[in-house]
Amino acid sequence: MKKAAVAIVLLFTLTFFAAAQAPAKGLKVFISVDMEGITGVVNWDDVTVGGLDYGLFRKLMTQEVNAAVEAAQAAGAAEIVVRDAHDTGRNILPDLLNPGAKLLRDWSYGPLSMMEGIDKTFDAVIFIGYHARASTPNGVLKHTMTTKLLDVIINGLKMPEAGVNALIAGMFDVPVVLVTGDKAICGQARDLFGDVETVMVKEGIGSAELGLSPQAAQAQIREKTIAALRRVKAFKPYKLAPPYTLDVAFADEAGAQKASWIPGAVRKDEHTVSFKADDVMTLIKLFRLAKM
Numbered sequence: 001m002k003k004a005a006v007a008i009v010l011l012f013t014l015t016f017f018a019a020a021q022a023p024a025k026g027l028k029v030f031i032s033v034d035m036e037g038i039t040g041v042v043n044w045d046d047v048t049v050g051g052l053d054y055g056l057f058r059k060l061m062t063q064e065v066n067a068a069v070e071a072a073q074a075a076g077a078a079e080i081v082v083r084d085a086h087d088t089g090r091n092i093l094p095d096l097l098n099p100g101a102k103l104l105r106d107w108s109y110g111p112l113s114m115m116e117g118i119d120k121t122f123d124a125v126i127f128i129g130y131h132a133r134a135s136t137p138n139g140v141l142k143h144t145m146t147t148k149l150l151d152v153i154i155n156g157l158k159m160p161e162a163g164v165n166a167l168i169a170g171m172f173d174v175p176v177v178l179v180t181g182d183k184a185i186c187g188q189a190r191d192l193f194g195d196v197e198t199v200m201v202k203e204g205i206g207s208a209e210l211g212l213s214p215q216a217a218q219a220q221i222r223e224k225t226i227a228a229l230r231r232v233k234a235f236k237p238y239k240l241a242p243p244y245t246l247d248v249a250f251a252d253e254a255g256a257q258k259a260s261w262i263p264g265a266v267r268k269d270e271h272t273v274s275f276k277a278d279d280v281m282t283l284i285k286l287f288r289l290a291k292m
């Protein structure tokens with residue numbers, strides 16, 4: 001090949017790689033943050049106000065969010081909303097949060113809950129510090145919204161909080177691109193969503209955990225956030241075909257008895273109450289009422 005031809009091929013190759021690696025400019029990213037799936041967290045005391053190490057894990061939670069925020073900015077995010085979605089909704093330390101993000105704190109008691117603040121203008125959703133659904137073997141602090149529930153089943157699929165929240169994002173046509181937490185939730189997220197990036201920061205061993213160092217976990221969160229946002233167009237919003245059925249199984253029969261009063265509810269067995277809905281918002285509202 002002549003020198004000129006070589007130069008042209010080289011130029012095309014470089015342009016192609018530059019385009020493939022270029023940050024997607026002006027992305028809007030929504031980050032919903034729970035605490036049970038933060039690196040090192042293993043006991044309810046770690047994630048409860050007044051707990052011995054709660055202050056430490058608030059700091060690590062904030063650092064994991066910052067890792068995602070910094071990486072999102074590097075990948076071209078122009079706007080980032082962080083939703084503090086654990087317990088009081090007041091865990092992330094505002095003074096340590098990367099100033100590139102806005103922070104949504106506390107509860108409005110609207111139906112979007114852990115996804116409050118999301119709308120159709122966002123390009124991607126990231127879940128940081130998430131945990132496995134109730135009744136998962138070796139899931140660190142596994143539960144679904146409340147420790148009162150054994151299972152939440154939508155259209156026959158057992159749902160972790162990540163599944164319910166992904167359906168809410170899907171209602172606004174926004175895909176979930178990254179989930180971080182323990183091994184169990186990473187597996188459940190891949191089973192439900194298919195193509196999703198995950199960062200496994202720890203693995204449950206009974207009620208113990210084997211985990212990465214916070215620095216190693218944050219490095220992986222940076223790496224996977226960039227990887228996800230660079231190919232953001234490849235992800236599909238999570239949707240299930242209507243009509244919807246929702247089965248909520250309560251650990252305690254009293255919960256099932258109370259939920260069975262909700263108009264349209266059908267008591268299926270000792271633990272389970274069943275609902276039907278034609279749209280995701282109605283489904284979510286029924287779920288919020290049922291678990292009260």
Ligand SMILES: [Zn+2]
Nearest residue numbers: 034035036086
């Ligand atoms: Zn939580």
